[in-house]
Amino acid sequence: MSISVSRLQTPIVVTQGPQLMLSKSHLYMKAYISTTAGDEVSVTNNGTSAVFYEWRKFNRSDFIKAKRSDGINRFYCHYGRDVLLPGETKRFVFTFSSEKPGNFTEEWDLLTDPLLTHPIKQLTLSGEAYENDGYIAQRHFFEEELTRRTVLHTCEEILSDITRSVRTPTPPPPDLEDPKQCQEQFESKNLHYQVWHTTDVIKMLRQLESWVVEHIPLEEHFEPWNLSIDHMKELISLVPKIDLQHRYIERLNFIVKLAKEKPLYRSIYWEDARKVLVDLAEEIPVISSKIRTELDIEDYRFCLPWELTQEEIDKIQKEKTDKEVARAKLVKGKKINVAEEMAKDREACKERLFASVKEKFIDLFVKVLDEEPYMFLWNHMETMHLTNVLPKILQNTNRLNKHMKNSNIANYKIASNSIKTMNEVNMGELSRKYGINEADMEGKKVMLRLNLDVPLSEEIWEEEEVEVQNDPEQDPVTVIEKHCQPREIIDATLLKNAVPTIRYCLDHLAKCVIIVANLGPRVGNNREEYSLLPVAEWLEQELDQHIEFIEEIEIENFDERIEDLPENSVILLENMSFHPAEFGYSIDRDENCYHVDLDKINNFRRKLTSYYELYINDCIGPNTCMETLFKDTCSWRNPGCSSIECPEFEGEAILGLNLEKEIKGISSLFHEPERPLLAIIGGNHSSKINLLDKVVMMYNLLYQVDKIFLGGDMALLFFHVMNSLPSTFDPHLNQFVQRVIDFAKELKKPIILPSDFIICEKINPPEELQLDFTWAHYSDKYQPCKIGEPIPEGWAIVGFHEQTAEKLNSTLFESRRFFWCGSLDLHTSNKEQLNLLNKVAIEFFKSHKESRELHIGIFDVEESFKYLVQENNQNSTERILNSDEEEEEVEEEEEEEKTQEENSEGTVEQNQNSFDHLFNHRFNGGPLTVAILQGRKIRPLELIKEHLPPRPKSAEEDTSYLEII
Incomplete structure (x- = not known):
């Protein structure tokens, strides 16, 4: 084996055959997002033959799943393919660039031809892309808020430790001899029996108590009866003789059965019926006196005989005789029996009195029935108010004695009345x-x-x-x-x-x-x-x-x-x-x-x-x-x-x-909604829900929504109660509106009202053009009017102007979830002046529903803006209005009618599709939906099978603290 030295004086081991050597096996690059960073690696041919090479990224079969890659290239190799001669060294530059922050890693292989004698390591590329921290300010505010809450929580703990050591005198037991306190205690302690307090029932239970106590052994220790039926059963169980126990239980069951019958005077109609009878009794003498005067009959004298002196009796008899003589003189030339005539007059007086009293009774009774919805809904609002106030009363232990009576009454009313306020539990x-x-x-x-x-x-x-054939012996009839x-x-x-x-x-x-x-x-x-x-x-x-x-x-x-x-x-x-x-x-x-x-x-x-x-x-x-x-x-x-x-x-x-x-539409709209949640309440002549129901609905919605925008007749009603506008609304509504205003102030939730109006002169619309439009549609004189400005005589408010439209648009833009009930404009029309607020809302939802993921539910509004949903609705309406002028022959009329029917059906289908596309939910339940939104318990829904509520989270699973962090 021979040894050679490179230009860097680094010893290189020469290998027989093809062989390459990497200077390093890991490259690390760091850069801001959208900028480039680079690093390089040297490759030396330390073999005895030339090698063709190519750099290629290594992709395993499970690469995307294992690395959670998004498939975007962030690493690049420059001049990654060529030939490397023996003893030659080349530098390869790799670059890294990313559009989003994060840490990224890839493996690259150096592929060679021919294959190397000894394989070389994979090259690992690591890149870190970072950006400037844009949440410094938010973290600062979060830390301040966390510090503030920590201090507040510490103060509450200290205050709780101090107040826990304060002892107030034990409240005295209720006076069961007092009829009112006895009634409250008896009904509140026996709510599950659904019994009513009456004097006779309590008297029988007291008598039963005395019988039971006589047979209880002296060595038994027991508390005196506290008006609880369950306690009475415990006392009976202490009687040693079984036969006496059975007899007393039967007696108790009989008394409980009597107590379950609702007393007449406890009916919600008792006071009204009593008022009708009292008013009728006061009217009878007046009616009787009027009839007797018309028939010239002596009037009644309500006195006992011994209360009159003989002179007074003689005077009364003389007046009666003089009247009969005067009556006889009126009929000249005829012999009449004065007694018979007087008897006929008295019978006529009785008949007229009976008919007049019956008519008066019907009038009084109808008046009570007309006022019944107001009475019922007012009691319903009062009970909902108690559900809000009662926890605060019971929480304040220092005032428990003072408010014991009120809390018992509240508990009883909440248990006996059918209410379901709009909260997370009920919506769930x-x-x-x-x-x-x-x-x-x-x-x-x-x-x-x-x-x-x-x-x-x-x-x-x-x-x-x-x-x-009624009788077989006779002929058929x-x-x-x-x-x-x-x-x-x-x-x-x-x-x-x-x-x-x-x-x-x-x-x-x-x-x-x-x-x-x-x-x-x-x-x-x-x-x-x-x-x-x-x-x-x-x-x-x-x-x-x-x-x-x-x-x-x-x-x-x-x-x-x-x-x-x-x-x-x-x-x-x-x-x-x-x-x-x-x-x-x-x-x-x-x-x-x-x-x-x-x-x-x-x-x-x-x-x-x-x-x-x-x-x-x-x-x-x-x-x-x-x-x-x-x-x-x-x-x-x-x-x-x-x-x-x-x-x-x-x-x-x-x-x-x-x-x-x-039902699921209501629950999905109001159960754990995205905030802010906006309620839009209006109404006009086409609304199927009256103003009273909408006001009570508003009261219940205040528990759940963040703000309410009022338009249509609802806005005018609230302006009237706040003395901003004269109006002809039912005066019974004033106390309901005032209660809603007070409750909104208590919850610190805004009620947004219009800023300006459109007024026009009152006219009579032409009869031949009256379709779905009101009289305001046919007027040509419209002008704006500010709140507080006097309205000219003969003019009326017909809509709302630009400032109100801008306020509505900004209110909509601030919200993410919406409930819309009733038209925001006062008149049904396809004119832009009279459809301004409805058009603003429709256009806003069209433009932002998909982009901002808005969630919208509507109720009782389709009729008011059916001309706004489809762009061609106005043309179709004009075609209907002008159809009479285009008809010339009978055959053409029939054809045009068929065409119009087909067009109208197509328009209805288009409107249906447009509604479904524009709104998430369209509520059509009528009385059922109104009752739910007013917080009333519906028995048919209570009978429907229900899934078990979700299991509460354990301490380990609860991550609510992360909301603060």
Whole structure:
């Protein structure tokens, strides 16, 4: 072996054959992002033959997965292919450049021809790309905030240590002899029994206590009865004789059963009914006096005989005789019996008095019914306020004695009232409800509760003579019977919405699908004009399957009735509104109302429960019977809806496709939302939700949203309450609005109002052009108006101007999640002046929904901006308006009508697609959605099966502290 020396005087071992040597096997380069760094390696041919070489990056089969590479080249070799002669040395420069920061590593191989005698090492390239730290300021603020919170937490701990050692006097026990405190204690301690306090019940329980105490041995130590039924059971258990124990338990159960009956004076209608009767009693003397004066009859004197002297009695008798004589003189030339005439007048007075008092009573009663929604919703808001205030009361132990009474009342109201404020817990419960895709329905009888209250064609009655044989010994009697002709379905939207759920059940091999639904008024007896037979015929055509229509509702031996039906059949029961136990009453055609006993209602629900093994609730729409399910169920006016509440007794209840979409849409919008969350509330003449419901909805939304923007009639209502504008709104709304304003200030959440208006002169629109537009659409005089400026007489506010539009745009830009309910403009029109705010919102969502990943839900607004979603809507509207001028012949009219129908259907489909693309959720639940957003507990939703809540995190799993860091 020979040895040679290079120019650097480094000894090189010469190898026989092809052989190369690397100066180093690892290169490290460091540079700012988007700049270049380099390093080099020397390769020496220490063999005896020339070598052709090529540098190539080494890629393993699992390279991307193992190194998590993004496939971007960051290392480069210059002049990486050539030949190396024996004894020759070459330098190879490698460069590194990256567009993003990080550490990157690659392996490169030196491929040779011929192969080397001894292999050489791989060359490892490491690169580090870095950038300037742009979060120095944020870290500084985070550290300051962390320091501030640490100091605050330390102060709270010190203060807690100090206050923990402070002892206040033990509050005295409640005075159980006081009727009010006795009522509070009795009902708060026995909430799970759902009992009511009455004097008779407490008296019987006290008597039972005395009997029990007499038989308890003296050596037993026990506390006196504290008004708890469970405590009374403990006292009875101390009685040594078993027969006495059984007797006292039976007595206690009987008293508890009596206590569960709600006292009449505790009804929510008691005060109103009492007020009606008192007002009526005060009006009766006035009505009676007026009638007796008109009929010239002596007035009543309310006094006892012994309270009058003989002179007063004689004077009264003389006045009566003089009146009868004067009456007889009026009838000249006729002999009359004055006593008979006076008796006739008195009978006429009684009849007129009865009719007048009845009319007055109806007026007073109707007035109370009109005020009932205000009373109910005000109590609901008060209870929600208690849920917010009660924890603060109970937390302050120093004031516990002072507020013991208030806390007991609050606990009772919260437990007895149906409230569900909008918070993470309640929204999480909604999101965990079982949907139809989570149920196993193969081979099961499925009951499907639908909303099929479709509009029908006009009633047409036919008379038919029928011979009836009442007595076999007599001739038949001819009777005229009336029958309603079959009616047609005008709008099948609800039926089309129900078809997917029916198909889903059939596709998943349900044994049979039993459909129950309501149609028409809730009368509780058979009305042939509202039969579900047209619905059965429509479903038969749509599903292309026989529909078994059963004209009965309460069916004995239901399984035997359907055993001959094929598998996967569809059964439609007759209109549930025909059964008196569905809503708890029946109304005949003479408007007489008869109420059903609660036991009969429960038996009817149990009968419905026996029909099915799986219950699916898909009852959703503008009139879904849900509005009866959040009021006082003890009321004769609202016993509930049996076909919705029957899962209370037995069976698994789940959500249908439409109801699930509504419920999961609400939960996804409000459960753990991205912040800020903005609520946009408005309304105009086309809104289906009244202002009262929207104000209460606002109160509940304040728990969850970060800010609220008001437009439309809601903005004018709030301006009116704040004395900024005159208005004709219902004065009952003022206290509701003021409560919302106060609650928003308490939570420090802003309510954003418009800054300026558009006004115009009031005009009467031309009759031939009145479509969906209001009178403001046809006015030509519009002008801006600032808040506080006087509005000229004969002019009215019709919209909002540019400053309000700019405020809305900036408010939208600051938010990430949105709930929009009601039009922001006051009038429906395609004019830009009258659609300014709606257009600003639509354009904002169109421009930023995808780029900023906005999450938007809308409710009750489609009708107000249907002219804004599609660009060609205005042209289609003009085409409809001008269609009358283009018609010349009858054939052309028919063709144009068909064309217009096709165009209108196409426009509806385009609007539908545009809505779905622009908004994440469109809520269509009507009363159901309003009730949820108002924080009311809905019994049908409570009966739906629910997944278990997620397991709370352990101390090791909880990483919430990272939010602070």
